[in-house]
Structure formats: structure tokens, C-alpha cells
Amino acid sequence: MELQLPTYIISEGGFNNMVHHDVYQCILSFLIACFLSIISIPIIINLSNLLHLTAKPGFRSSHQTETPTLGGIAIFASTLIAYFLWPHSENIVDSNLISLSMTGVIILFFLGLKDDILALDSTKKLLVQICASLILVAMGNFKVDNFYGIFGIHQIPYYVSIPLTVFIFIAIINAINLIDGIDGLAGGISLIAGVGFGIWFILNDHFSFGCLAFAMSGSLLGFLRFNFSKTSKIFMGDTGSLIIGYLLSIFAVEFLSLNVGYKNDATAYFNAPIIVMVLLIVPIFDTLRVFIVRIVKGGSPFIADRNHMHHILIDSGLNHFWASFTLWMVTILNTVLFFAFHGDISNTASLYIYIGMFVAYMVLAYYLKKRSVEIKARKNIIKPTTFESKEVTSGKKLFKDL
Numbered sequence: 001m002e003l004q005l006p007t008y009i010i011s012e013g014g015f016n017n018m019v020h021h022d023v024y025q026c027i028l029s030f031l032i033a034c035f036l037s038i039i040s041i042p043i044i045i046n047l048s049n050l051l052h053l054t055a056k057p058g059f060r061s062s063h064q065t066e067t068p069t070l071g072g073i074a075i076f077a078s079t080l081i082a083y084f085l086w087p088h089s090e091n092i093v094d095s096n097l098i099s100l101s102m103t104g105v106i107i108l109f110f111l112g113l114k115d116d117i118l119a120l121d122s123t124k125k126l127l128v129q130i131c132a133s134l135i136l137v138a139m140g141n142f143k144v145d146n147f148y149g150i151f152g153i154h155q156i157p158y159y160v161s162i163p164l165t166v167f168i169f170i171a172i173i174n175a176i177n178l179i180d181g182i183d184g185l186a187g188g189i190s191l192i193a194g195v196g197f198g199i200w201f202i203l204n205d206h207f208s209f210g211c212l213a214f215a216m217s218g219s220l221l222g223f224l225r226f227n228f229s230k231t232s233k234i235f236m237g238d239t240g241s242l243i244i245g246y247l248l249s250i251f252a253v254e255f256l257s258l259n260v261g262y263k264n265d266a267t268a269y270f271n272a273p274i275i276v277m278v279l280l281i282v283p284i285f286d287t288l289r290v291f292i293v294r295i296v297k298g299g300s301p302f303i304a305d306r307n308h309m310h311h312i313l314i315d316s317g318l319n320h321f322w323a324s325f326t327l328w329m330v331t332i333l334n335t336v337l338f339f340a341f342h343g344d345i346s347n348t349a350s351l352y353i354y355i356g357m358f359v360a361y362m363v364l365a366y367y368l369k370k371r372s373v374e375i376k377a378r379k380n381i382i383k384p385t386t387f388e389s390k391e392v393t394s395g396k397k398l399f400k401d402l
Contacts, residue, residue: 022090022202022207022210022211023202023207025085025086025207025211026198026202026207026210026211026214027214028082028085029082029083029085029086029211029214029215029218030082030214030215030217030218030221031218032078032081032082032085032215032218033078033079033081033082033083033214033215033216033217033218033219033222034078034218034219034221034222035222036074036077036078036081036082036219036222037074037075037078037218037219037220037221037222037223038222038225038226040073040074040077040078041071041074041222041223041226041232041234042226042232044068044070044071044073044074044234045068045226045232045234047070048068048069048070048234049068053068053069053070053116053117054066054067054068054069055067055068055069055235055237067233067234067235068233068234068235069116069234069235069236069237069239070113070116070234070237070239071223071226071227071234071235071236071237071239071240072109072112072113072116072236072237072238072239072240072241072242072243073113073239074219074222074223075216075219075220075223075236075239075240075243075244076105076109076239076240076243078215078218078219078222079212079215079216079218079219079243079247080102080105080215082215082218082219083098083211083212083215086211088207088208088211090207091205091206091207091208094206094207094208094209095208096140097136097140097142097254098208098209098212098250100135100136100139100140100142101136101140101142101246101247101250103132103135103136104132104133104135104136104246105243105246105247107128107131107132107135108128108129108132108173108242108243108246109239109242109243111125111128111129111132111238111242112237112238112239112240112241112242112243113239115237115238115239116237116238116239122302125238126170129169129170129173129174129242130166130170132169132246133165133166133169133170133246133249134166136250137162137165137166137169138162142165142250142253142254142257143161143162143164143165143253143257144156144161144164144165144168144253144256144257145158145161145257145260146256146260147273148256148259148260148270148271148272148273148347149270149346149347149348150273150347150348150351151348152348165253168249168252168253169246169249169253171284171287172245172248172249172252172280172283173242173245173246173249174245174287175245175280175283175284175286175287176189176190176241176244176245176248176283177238177241177242177245178283178286178287178290178308179282179283179286179287179308179310180235180236180240180241181308181310181311182310182311182314182320182323182324183227183228183233183320183321183324184224184227184228184320184321184324184325185282185310185323185324185327186236186240186241186244186283187220187223187224187227187236187240187244188220188224188324188325188327188328189280189282189283189327189328189331190216190217190220190244190248191217191220191221191224192279192328192331192332193248193251193279193280193331194213194214194216194217194220194247194248194251195213195214195217196279196335197209197213197248197251197252197255197279198210198213198214198217198251200255201213201251201254201255203267204258204267204268206254206258209250209251209254212247213247213251216244216247220244223236223240228320228321248280252276252280255272255275255276256272256273256276259272270347271342271345271347271350273347274338274342274347274350274351274354275338277354278334278335278338278354279331279335281330281331281334281357282309282327282330282331285309285357285358285361286308286309286310288358289307289309289358289361289362289365290305290307290308292362293307294307307369309327309365309368310323310324310327312365312368312369312372313326313327313368315372315373315375315376316368316371316372316375317375334357
């Protein structure tokens with residue numbers, strides 16, 4: 001794909017040529033979404049404060065004051081406006097899939113909005129997520145139907161691909177929702193993944209998906225400016241995390257679907273599933289770990305606690321920025337290392353390496369958790385012998401989440 005220089009575009013016809021060029025449309029969507037997010041969030045903050053739509057600090061909270069939680073409204077609006085500024089008619093299949101996916105985005109937007117205001121039961125949230133996913137999977141024939149040779153499996157039967165794809169949607173949506181516990185983490189990880197998917201879509205001429213990925217990423221960049229603010233702080237809430245998780249699910253499934261032709265296409269990746277898992281390594285590892293820890297302790301995997309890695313980093317003495325930055329770098333470093341060293345390793349071998357990394361992550365998290373308990377004990381904040389029991393008991397009484 002040939003990328004024209006800005007000077008060349010200007011000489012050929014000025015600004016009109018630039019905005020009608022697909023690559024520049026994606027870049028402009030990123031910038032416009034970022035701008036719209038920045039100018040709309042102060043309005044949302046003021047309205048949230050006037051209507052008392054704020055999150056109050058709790059035992060799991062890493063903030064000390066009531067904070068508006070409706071940042072997802074700005075992310076939603078900025079992403080859609082920046083995407084729909086341009087016609088997306090060159091690739092009809094991609095355009096139709098994204099149009100259909102907007103139904104699910106809108107459903108999850110209202111689900112998240114209601115949950116941020118009234119707090120919904122986790123079972124109801126799960127059912128709505130499944131319905132939103134099935135709209136695209138069933139009506140758009142949008143599914144993962146190839147295992148890329150993992151454990152010797154390639155083509156997947158239709159009756160397996162449908163539930164597998166829905167599971168991928170639900171897993172990614174809730175993984176993003178679960179890591180949204182400190183400033184900048186969910187937004188930063190999603191921004192990195194969105195840019196990663198967007199670049200691949202652009203390089204392979206899938207500009208509709210590339211434009212949507214860049215629009216989402218731009219809105220997140222604008223949101224992060226306020227998420228880290230000390231005077232104008234706002235959270236994305238479930239409104240933001242659900243639609244971001246849904247969009248990342250769409251990008252992941254489309255990426256897997258398009259790369260199935262790796263045998264005959266020099267631009268495709270035979271290890272597409274591993275690339276998706278590496279880009280989303282932080283939410284995947286964190287979600288698996290907290291579920292395992294909760295089950296081992298005899299509790300429900302859906303009862304919230306302070307066992308997430310971001311909570312452990314905060315309890316170990318890092319502030320929000322450095323805890324989030326550490327996990328951003330985990331994503332970036334693992335992605336760079338993967339592309340540098342994966343070579344011709346089979347997907348099955350790559351999966352075993354990935355599992356080994358997860359085991360190492362579990363061990364590291366255990367020792368960091370133990371250290372954070374000792375740090376708090378030295379500060380006379382808690383008693384080491386009662387910390388875990390108090391934490392779990394409080395969680396069971398106060399919170400349920402997915």
C-alpha cells in the first residue's frame with residue numbers, strides 16, 4: 001500500500017484530496033475523536049456533579065473523593081462521530097459489519113449507563129452482553145471458525161464457532177471491565193490495543209475497521225487527560241468499559257477472521273490468535289488470576305475484591321500513573337518481544353510459552369501481594385493475619401461484578 005506525503009497530496013488538489021484519502025481519514029478520526037472527548041468531558045463532569053452521579057469511595061476504591069463516572073458517554077459519542085464523518089463504502093462487507101455492530105454498541109451503552117446510575121445485577125448484565133454479541137455473530141455471520149493449528153485443529157464446525165465467538169466477546173468485554181480499577185489502566189491498555197489493531201487494518205486495506213479503531217483510540221486519549229486529572233477527574237464507568245470491550249472484541253474477531261488466509265496471503269499472520277492474546281495480555285492474565293484465586297479460596301469468581309494486579313501495585317506503594325504505566329509497558333514490551341522472536345514457532349508451542357508466562361505472572365503476583373500486606377502491616381494499617389479474611393468478607397457483603 002502506497003502512503004502519499006502530505007505535500008504531494010496538497011499539490012494534487014489541496015485539502016479535499018487529503019480528507020478523502022483513507023489513511024488520512026483514519027488519522028483525522030483519531031484527532032477529531034480526541035478533540036471531541038476533551039471538549040465534552042468537562043460538560044459531563046459538571047452535569048454529573050449537579051445530579052450527584054458520582055462514585056463514592058469504598059473498600060476496593062483507589063480514590064479518596066466522590067468522582068463522576070460517566071466518562072463513557074464522551075467515549076461513545078466521540079468515537080461514533082469521528083467514525084461516521086466519512087463514507088465507508090469501498091469495502092461493503094466491512095461497512096455492513098460495522099453498521100450491524102453499532103446495534104450492539106448502543107445496547108451496551110445504555111446497559112452501562114443504567115448500571116453506572118442504578119447498579120444492575122451481574123446476571124442481567126451478562127445476558128444483555130450475550131444478546132449484543134449474538135446480534136453480530138448470528139446476523140452478521142461474524143465468527144471465529146479456525147483454530148490456526150493449535151493442538152492440530154484448523155477448521156472449526158459451525159456449531160462450535162458460534163458459542164466460541166460469543167465466549168470471546170464476553171471474555172474480552174468483562175476483562176476490560178475488571179481492569180478498570182485505577183486511573184488510566186483500562187483506557188491505556190485499550191488505547192494500545194486499538195492502535196495495534198488499527199495499524200494492521202490500515203496496512204491491509206480494511207479502512208472501515210481501521211478508522212473505527214483509531215476513532216476509539218483517539219477518544220480514549222482525550223479521556224485519559226481527565227482520568228489522570230487531580231481537579232477534573234472522571235471515570236469511564238461501565239458505560240465506557242463495556243463499549244470499549246465490545247469494540248476490542250470486534251477488532252479481535254475480525255483480525256482472526258481476516259488472517260485465516262495466511263497460507264495464501266503474504267500480509268497475513270499464521271499466529272494471529274497469539275497476537276491477540278499478547279495485545280490483551282494484561283486483562284487476560286488479570287482476569288484469569290483473580291478468578292482462580294477466588295475459586296481456590298472457596299468464593300464465587302464474581303465477588304469483587306482487591307486481588308487485581310493494579311490493586312497490588314497500588315498497595316505496594318505505586319501511585320495510579322506508575323501502576324498503570326507499568327502495565328502499559330508489560331503490554332508494549334511483550335508485543336515487541338513477540339514480533340522480534342516468534343520466528344516460525346508453531347501456535348501450539350506459542351500457547352505453551354504463553355501459559356508458562358501466566359504461571360510466572362501468578363508467582364510474581366503472589367509475592368507482590370505478600371509484600372503489599374507486609375507494607376501495610378508495618379504502617380499499622382492492617383493486621384497481616386486478618387487482612388485477607390476481612391477483604392473477602394467485605395467484598396461478599398458489598399459488591400458483585402463481572
